[in-house]
Amino acid sequence: MTTDGSPPRMADVARAAGVSTMTVSRAFRSDGSVSDKRRDEILKIAEAMGYVFDRGASEMRTKKTGFVAVCVPSINNPNFADTVRGLTDAVAAHDLEVLLGYTNYQVDREEQMIRQLLRRKPEAIIVTGGAHTLAARTLLERARIPVIETWDEPSEPVGYSVGFSNAIAGEMMADHFIARGYRRFAFIGGKTENDTRGVARRRGFVRKLEAAGLGPVHLVTLGKPPIEARHGAEGARMLLEMHPQTEAVMCVSDGAAFGAMSEFQRLGLSIPGDMAVAGFGAFEVSAYAIPAITTIDPNAHVIGQTAGTLIVQLLRDPASHAMKRHAAIEPTLVVRQST
Amino acid sequence: MTTDGSPPRMADVARAAGVSTMTVSRAFRSDGSVSDKRRDEILKIAEAMGYVFDRGASEMRTKKTGFVAVCVPSINNPNFADTVRGLTDAVAAHDLEVLLGYTNYQVDREEQMIRQLLRRKPEAIIVTGGAHTLAARTLLERARIPVIETWDEPSEPVGYSVGFSNAIAGEMMADHFIARGYRRFAFIGGKTENDTRGVARRRGFVRKLEAAGLGPVHLVTLGKPPIEARHGAEGARMLLEMHPQTEAVMCVSDGAAFGAMSEFQRLGLSIPGDMAVAGFGAFEVSAYAIPAITTIDPNAHVIGQTAGTLIVQLLRDPASHAMKRHAAIEPTLVVRQST
DNA sequence: TGCGGTCGTGTTATCGATAACAATGACATG
């Protein structure tokens, strides 16, 4: 506290400690060359005065904000929450903070969000997926910071990418269904334009089955993402009405799969006898549902962790730009009783 | 882009547009008094140059960071995710961004997180719960910004509070159990020290039942929060082993309730015939489980929205300090088939 | 004793935008 009642600045702490501002500045950093005695003294005085270090002023001079920006579709989705957690954990040890934005699965909101995030001058930016508006892509290309696209395997990444092919994930489930001997298939998912990754999974699933001569795959398309249990339940009703002969259905998310399975059961079907159900995402609910639901684990936490580790490396050693541009995170098929 | 390859600053845009830096600054703000023609011209030039406004430099001069800090236990919990979403939605329209931190339910990490958040000079800070370390409380008291404690009804709030009494939420469920005619009760939850709100719910639940002469209430205590499906399942096994005569159990969260119910079913019990199960949180899974799970909806999104609205009001009109300090968000009992 | 090196500390200029104030021109009004 200063005499005039304004919050204390570093200079006020310096005055109180009888040293120069520069010495206080050094005391607040780990690398600062100050004698231990002085540092303790200064920090104690600062604490007593209620001094709070001003990161904003610091970043103006150092040009280091300590921010890693990340843009995800939604934070209510456990998968993206896991990715953010993995990222945060990986970068926190290196004095980096995560600046989070979400788009509610709207591409134009992504552009706006990226614009907003970049104004904070993050040291790196992580986005979800490889599909962006042209303007958004330009923003990322011009940003002069590491750009990481996650949850996807973009054919032309802006910078780096950490993720997997959602189409292949869809194929994995198709292979599993084929191996189990099912014949008539369906896919429950959301509207095409909003969730490009969900659409890619559907494409892979359908392509593989039709290539095996097991088409057509019936598509049940619900509203905008996120597609959750209530949509799954609605999709289940629609499916039984339109294509009651279906034997196995993949859902775009585990939430939807759970909702669909519950609805099938309510309507008297036995799972997997009358209908096999699978999801995507390895939500916790899938493991504890009865029957437990077959799913694909995208290893969301690992995606975040890997992206975080990559960022730390790029920031510490900018020369490492030569390394490979894509980190493949293999999704895992988790077979359970529902198929 | 400047001639030397460094990112352009406002002065570079000004030079390119043949105006002063100040005019460019004004063009970038909604209130700036610049002729429309000039503004369009300037913005177009800025865009073409790839200029990105530097929010950090701006905030140093204006002393407005545009940040609202929020500290939650976890972002994987759908309840807190909803609160953050409600908050973000409420403040976004007023040019405020949410700076998010989470503590993994560790009180000492909360202190550290608050310290870190405050260094960014947020314009307001929102924390979860009313229990903090002494140092954390001091930090909040000295911060000279609006402080809002959520998800609780602190007896001595630091500043404002938005939430409900978790003890009363526990009592609500006890009342419901009593009305349904159950006699032998249990509560499945986490370790005491880490989740004060969960503990409060348990306390209310137990107190009410014992006051009605329906004790003792058996407590099944698992590990550290978050307490999810796997803990619920484990708790269910423990409960059947130690107190098989139990008729109705409340779980600290819906995740745990779902896991417990599944496990009871796996072990051959019928719900609610052999065992009634209730949760807390109104997770989507509860509505689609079979049977659907009775729960308490804390209206998490409303909590966030209300806190956001309050902040906007306090920042716009600092004189409104006189208004009431607590906004009560009533939790709703949602009775379903599991009880 | 003299020299170079290290350690701890101080001085000055600076990061990029903007508040506060000043100045200009256009137009209205008496």
Place this chain on the structure above:
DNA sequence: CATGTCATTGTTATCGATAACACGACCGCA
């Protein structure tokens, strides 16, 4: 025509910390 008002634009100092440089004290070693 003089004066006032308004809208628009420019000039200067500044927010709070720190990089870069300078400097003195002290050390070891020849």
